[in-house]
Amino acid sequence: IAGITQAPTSQILAAGRRMTLRCTQDMRHNAMYWYRQDLGLGLRLIHYSNTAGTTGKGEVPDGYSVSRANTDDFPLTLASAVPSQTSVYFCASSPTGLQPQHFGDGTRLSIL
């Protein structure tokens, strides 16, 4: 079934550790996004990529980095995790930035 695959589904991580959340889509969408979802705040954009080879900062980019080496993959890296990064992370994609986004099922990340 076409869609977005995120891994891992959940993770408990010690503060200070490095962590990469994986996201792969098989819909050949140009645009990809990373969001975090915290209770009462809704989804907030971390980073985005309009096409392979380009990335941009969203609303809450600090402490996160991304890369877009190809169309399908858009990994999100926490260089040195902090407890405030405890959240549910969603990856999304869309054919272009002007169309609705398709979401993965998220990674639940807890930083201790």
Place this chain on the structure above:
Amino acid sequence: GESVGLHLPTLSVQEGDNSIINCAYSNSASDYFIWYKQESGKGPQFIIDIRSNMDKRQGQRVTVLLNKTVKHLSLQIAATQPGDSAVYFCAERLRYNNNDMRFGAGTRLTVKP
């Protein structure tokens, strides 16, 4: 009702009734709006969208109404079913940035059998 960025309200309806979920947005520069449904443990799922040059759009059992004068968006679900129980949230896109979608916190809809 719901405002983008505020707390999570709840709505409880009887199976078969119509549901209306509201969303107030604050940015008059927003030109595109989307409603999403999110079930527990799942990612958001696209329901319906509307552009700012329209005031109504219908889908299968769902209708979105846009009132730009008061910056209000609503989602109407006809003949609500137990499978409609989920969190619903609206998103707005700012006209000058295609990547800047702002999401509301959502409304939890519970359908009683």
